[in-house]
């Protein structure tokens with residue numbers, strides 16, 4: 001047995017001993033858990049027997065309440081500890097399969113001997129020996145593993161910086177408690193393990209990367225300095241991965257004060273949500289809250305008209321032509337994305353303080369109880385120094401009082417009698433009991449009938465007025481739609497000198513769509529902003545950390561809005577300007593964020609190494625960028641991208657089908673035929689019918705499946721596939737310079753293979769790509 005084999009054996013023995021200790025712990029926990037479960041069941045069963053209920057007098061009632069409280073606390077404490085034990089159990093089960101993935105030997109400056117630190121997903125403490133057999137990857141000392149190669153190294157412990165010498169760095173792949181591979185590394189995280197991880201097939205669910213986190217990614221994960229962290233980097237450089245491990249890190253580091261429901265991740269779409277949903281549970285943490293910006297807006301708008309989906313907007317933009325209508329829409333999208341538009345709304349708000357508020361009359365059964373003009377008069381009767389939301393509140397209280405007056409008068413209306421006849425028997429009985437309780441019955445049946453009648457009509461009227469009062473309290477008497485539309489009137493807020501280009505056309509377009517009962521997606525955030533400014537901003541102060549992935553797709557307006565929504569929250573913003581695919585994402589949104597938070601509160605980290613795709617694919621895709629050298633491929637080899645160009649469309653689809661079948665025969669798990677738009681997807685699906693099996697995925701389904709998909713470009717955002725087939729890389733489809741970023745985004749979804757097909761003339765983007773970076777077949 002050579003030295004390495006001996007090492008291997010010693011390491012395997014250590015794995016065995018950790019697993020054995022974990023098994024002991026599992027047995028103990030099982031016994032404990034069983035007992036706890038019985039206790040919980042017992043307490044639930046006997047809850048009312050173990051409390052003394054006596055409500056005879058006030059003192060007794062207080063004692064009873066105290067006794068119930070004590071019993072409830074006991075129960076919740078037991079439930080909590082049961083949950084903890086269960087979580088510990090899950091972590092031990094994971095540990096028994098693969099206890100750790102790395103080891104470092106570190107000698108502190110002041111020590112003579114080095115300490116062996118084994119790193120795993122969760123820590124494991126040996127009570128007998130009083131030492132950690134495994135350190136959590138997020139522990140302060142674990143950062144040595146990610147940040148240093150052999151030699152001098154230091155880390156930040158709670159008590160200060162600790163320096164020393166790293167003498168060994170080792171990596172393992174352990175499955176079923178057996179070491180499958182083991183390597184010592186000199187450089188940061190050895191290429192070998194990363195090579196092995198990256199060469200695997202794509203998965204419908206993203207995986208955690210804790211064993212191979214790179215130094216620059218570790219900086220993102222552990223950064224706790226500023227209130228804004230901006231992460232920029234090319235496609236596939238691990239922004240999303242780093243963000244998710246960062247969530248896990250924050251939950252560990254601030255475990256006393258931070259919980260998963262205080263962290264929000266804004267993701268590009270629901271497919272992406274499902275794609276990343278497994279990473280945190282895999283790391284033994286609960287998932288943070290996940291939403292898309294569209295869902296958030298929709299939920300808070302609570303409007304009755306139809307709100308356009310961002311995907312519909314995307315389709316409209318991607319299929320836009322040179323005609324005036326389409327050009328107006330584009331100009332409108334861009335202007336409404338800007339901070340200029342937010343300023344315009346602010347000017348409007350200042351004006352509304354003095355004049356111009358628009359209300360709806362308060363109506364009941366079709367009858368106007370309080371006309372809109374009267375509400376407006378009341379609104380402006382309050383001092384202008386009172387803010388608009390406060391005045392709204394005062395008006396709402398006044399309206400409720402007014403409505404109450406009408407409510408009383410309404411009791412004698414004929415409809416009330418009709419409703420009384422239709423009342424349920426149960427209601428009658430209840431009201432009868434109420435009267436009896438109040439001892440309001442007399443011997444005089446005539447009086448009794450009158451009282452009954454009064455009570456019944458009061459009941460019927462009050463029930464009928466309830467929704468109206470609720471609506472008033474919800475401030476629905478303000479006419480938000482009309483207010484928003486006023487922004488686009490000819491004599492509106494904007495002075496001709498400040499008006500954006502095509503302002504007249506934008507005004508007309510907006511007025512028309514709103515009048516048709518539709519709200520375009522570009523209007524959604526400004527509309528909500530106006531609503532919040534009038535009704536009072538519903539800020540969320542419970543959320544402590546907001547993550548925005550694919551941040552290049554947010555408009556400055558949306559960013560500013562999010563910042564305002566979460567005033568007590570830190571932010572991590574991740575994106576790549578080269579993948580800006582929305583028409584509103586003009587300019588450098590990151591710079592704008594940077595300016596808003598201020599330099600002293602902001603950290604900016606740029607990632608340059610791309611891990612997703614093979615070296616050959618990165619060498620091809622990066623040429624689409626203005627600064628190709630800024631993207632460095634990770635050294636993993638594969639085939640060069642293949643381009644097949646056809647003049648006849650029949651041959652084109654046959655070739656696509658052939659490639660799909662070939663990949664399927666090779667057992668490639670995830671294959672995506674990516675088209676630019678929904679329309680193109682449908683055409684592709686039709687053309688491939690009967691030739692190759694492929695599923696059409698057009699809308700955001702809630703999950704992302706293995707297999708062969710035909711998918712539009714914007715739905716493939718943030719996701720990756722083993723093989724990508726660009727359905728038509730012709731000039732017809734990717735011809736405008738504004739589509740270069742989209743083309744880049746599409747091509748960079750490929751991990752191992754990239755096939756491009758073109759019908760007719762090639763996209764001009766190929767002019768910038770050196771011909772030796774791909775293989776071309778022209779038919």
Ligand SMILES: Nc1ncnc2c1ncn2[C@@H]1O[C@H](COP(=O)(O)OP(=O)(O)OP(=O)(O)O)[C@@H](O)[C@H]1O
Nearest residue numbers: 209212213214235236237238239240241611612718
């Ligand atoms: N340190 C790492 N170890 C192992 N795999 C990694 C590492 N960093 C990134 N990856 C892998 O690279 C791929 C791309 O990562 P990720 O999706 O996080 O990149 P991204 O920057 O968000 O990409 P995009 O901007 O294209 O959406 C994923 O498969 C991820 O698992």
